[in-house]
Amino acid sequence: MMIAFVQFFSRSCPQAWQARLVSWLAAAFMGAGIFMSALPSAWASCTYADGFELLNITVPLSGAIVVPRDAPVGAMLATFKWAPANTSQFYASCSGSFTRSWTLPVTPYPAGADKVFPTNVPGIGVKITNQQTPFPITSTGTGSVHFYWGGQNLNYVFVKTGPISYGTISAASLPTVRYDFDNSLVIYIATAAGSISFSAFLSDPGCPGRSWRASHFGIHWRGSLFCLERIQYRPE
Numbered sequence: 001m002m003i004a005f006v007q008f009f010s011r012s013c014p015q016a017w018q019a020r021l022v023s024w025l026a027a028a029f030m031g032a033g034i035f036m037s038a039l040p041s042a043w044a045s046c047t048y049a050d051g052f053e054l055l056n057i058t059v060p061l062s063g064a065i066v067v068p069r070d071a072p073v074g075a076m077l078a079t080f081k082w083a084p085a086n087t088s089q090f091y092a093s094c095s096g097s098f099t100r101s102w103t104l105p106v107t108p109y110p111a112g113a114d115k116v117f118p119t120n121v122p123g124i125g126v127k128i129t130n131q132q133t134p135f136p137i138t139s140t141g142t143g144s145v146h147f148y149w150g151g152q153n154l155n156y157v158f159v160k161t162g163p164i165s166y167g168t169i170s171a172a173s174l175p176t177v178r179y180d181f182d183n184s185l186v187i188y189i190a191t192a193a194g195s196i197s198f199s200a201f202l203s204d205p206g207c208p209g210r211s212w213r214a215s216h217f218g219i220h221w222r223g224s225l226f227c228l229e230r231i232q233y234r235p236e
Contacts, residue, residue, distance in 0.1 A: 046094040046181040055188035057082050059156055061196045067164050069200050080156045084149040097142045099182050102135045106176035116159055117175055121167030124198050128177055129155045154190055168197040
């Protein structure tokens with residue numbers, strides 16, 4: 001259609017007008033080309049900060065956790081954490097509209113309630129968080145923004161999801177985390193390594209009211225050594 005219009009115009013109009021038309025069309029197409037080339041950066045343009053590159057994070061697991069039989073479902077049993085060494089480090093910059101995503105590209109088991117994932121040990125689940133926010137999560141932003149670590153961290157949080165038996169959780173049964181911008185600029189990929197064992201105990205009725213708390217090193221008692229020695233360990 002455009003070619004036919006030009007041919008008609010060239011037959012019907014003086015040469016001076018033809019020259020003006022050619023100049024106008026050239027300017028229009030050049031302007032359109034410049035506009036189209038600028039569109040991607042208007043949508044989003046995210047880049048690494050100077051000196052930064054993709055992080056491959058490993059969160060080590062270790063220890064033996066003994067869980068009280070009467071611990072409620074949802075109780076946090078252990079947390080393994082990664083945090084940046086330099087919290088003031090800038091790692092990326094974005095302009096335009098962008099999306100930040102913390103996804104779990106590898107999930108050996110489907111998610112349960114509240115983004116808690118089962119593990120290979122019945123009764124033990126895991127959620128992965130940034131501070132208190134569980135993954136996966138996505139947020140959007142716009143403008144010219146520089147990102148630094150600040151208070152960000154990465155936590156593998158083990159929680160009680162039901163009756164517990166003896167068992168060892170391997171890293172292969174846990175999700176992998178990916179943090180990226182616009183599904184392209186990857187900031188980090190995080191995996192767990194190692195293993196952690198869990199068991200449950202039933203305390204001797206002769207030692208009522210003894211307090212406990214779970215940690216990476218088992219149970220710390222505030223009571224007599226006599227009662228501590230009489231703890232009976234068995235699966236639920």
